[in-house]
Amino acid sequence: MTIHTTAACGEACPPRYDETLEAHxxxxxxxxxxxxxxxxxxxxxxxxxxxxxxxxxxxxxxxxxxxxxxxxxxxxxxxxxxxxxxxxxxxxxxxxxxxxxxxxxxxxxxxxxxxxxxxxxxxxxxxxRGHLILHASATTLGGRCAIFVGDKGAGKSTTAAALLEAGHALLTDDLVVLSRDMGNAARVELGFPQLKLSENAAQAVRIADAFVEPSVHPAILKRQHRVPSSFATTPIPARRIYLLQRGEAAAVEPLSAKASLLGLMQFSYVTRFGRDALQGSEATRHLDQCARLAGLVGMRRLTVPNGLDRLPEIAALVREDLASDS
Structure with a gap:
């Protein structure tokens, strides 16, 4: 990984915003x-x-x-x-x-x-504003978008980083925002060119021209990796959603319609960070959006073996799965 760093900032470093700023x-x-x-x-x-x-x-x-x-x-x-x-x-x-x-x-x-x-x-x-948001990472592979969801520590950002190392492009990390009008396709909006990676994950992948920010806070273990050279240029329809889980052997298997819907509801951003907002008509809209996405996009369970040395194997498995989709 090519690493660029800025000077470390101690506790006395002043904030970078200007409270008198009028221009935006x-x-x-x-x-x-x-x-x-x-x-x-x-x-x-x-x-x-x-x-x-x-x-x-x-x-x-x-x-x-x-x-x-x-x-x-x-x-x-x-x-x-x-x-x-x-x-x-x-x-x-x-x-x-x-x-x-x-x-x-x-x-x-x-x-x-x-x-x-x-x-x-x-x-x-x-x-x-009416969007369905997933707590996930998304990359584009050969014109097709792969979204990675899963529990904390499942390897969403790390899997995305492995695909960037293989030459693919990042669409977004952490917030995966689907277009409000899904129509016949669920478009993933472009986020921004940054991944949050642990130190071990960052050492296991080599993303060209990644700019690694200094640690933001001692309690925050992941560091921000700016990846402008590996960022997509246009939104792209979601093609596959992978639910990550840990296991012994790398594998991909389809999920039933019911399991897909439950997985999307579990890993939507509002469910994980704003459940109190899901009241009345908002809860109905959220359920309808998850059901719509489950019907548009095939969902798979992606078993990720322990060991960062297995990341190339996972990237190859995702590429193979997407290529086999007619």
Whole structure:
């Protein structure tokens, strides 16, 4: 792996955002034009007329605390807003479907601020905009998209990294966002060119020109790997969803329609990070979307052997499975 690093930043390193900033940088991710007062170098810069209204605005604001006493994490979901709080990071509000407000914790590094912002906060905003989101990774292989879902530690990002090492392209990591109008195909929106990998996984794969960010926080073991040279250029319809599980021998087997639906519901982003938002008509819409996706995309169980030396075997198995699909 070609590794580029920046100078390590100690606890005294100042945050990189500017609370007096009025102009907004413009980015593109998940099919959205995003204007942000917070620098988000993880995202691709948007092209086009900066004077036009953005789909989503990210703004610094003063957000009153909802906690009766300090807690490590808290969220409150209502029809009017979504409220998130991480004690060491800051408070966030999603208002409607086009505004994210951020009240950073004193002295927090913006790299740490971006983790929940580009994860649960943006994920829940996208859910509010009508998308089905999976907690997964996705790559494109020969014009076909493979999505990897599974429990924590199953190897979603690591499997995607193995396919990048084999010359394929990343579509998105962590948040897999499906187009709202699936029609006859479930298109995966382009995320941003970054993978989160453990140190062991990063040593096992060699992604050309990967830029490895310094550790964001001692408690966060995975590091961010920027992979602009291995990033897809256009959205692509999902062709296969692989449910990863650990086992002795690498294998792929189809899942029944019922198992596919249950797997999609289990690993949807809102189920894992915002179950309280699934009330009434939202729960019905979510079930309908999962059923629609299960009908459009074949789902397989992918058994992943222990041992990072087996990653090339897994990549070859996925390529073979996709190639055999008529």
């Amino acid at each position: 940088a413009r980015y593109r991710a998940f099919g959205l034009d995003i204007a942000s007062q917070v620098a988000l170098p993880e995202l691709m810069l948007a092209s086009g007329n900066a004077a036009t209204a953005a789909d989503v605005e990210i703004r610094l604001a003063s957000i009153p605390s909802r906690e009766p006493h300090p807690v490590s994490y808290m969220h409150i979901f209502s029809e009017e807003e979504l409220y998130f709080s991480w004690q060491q990071v800051g408070r966030f509000r999603v208002v409607g479907t086009g505004l994210i407000e951020i009240d950073p914790a004193p002295g927090v590094d913006e790299r740490l601020l971006a983790l929940p912002l580009l994860g649960p906060v943006l994920g829940m905003l996208l859910h509010r």
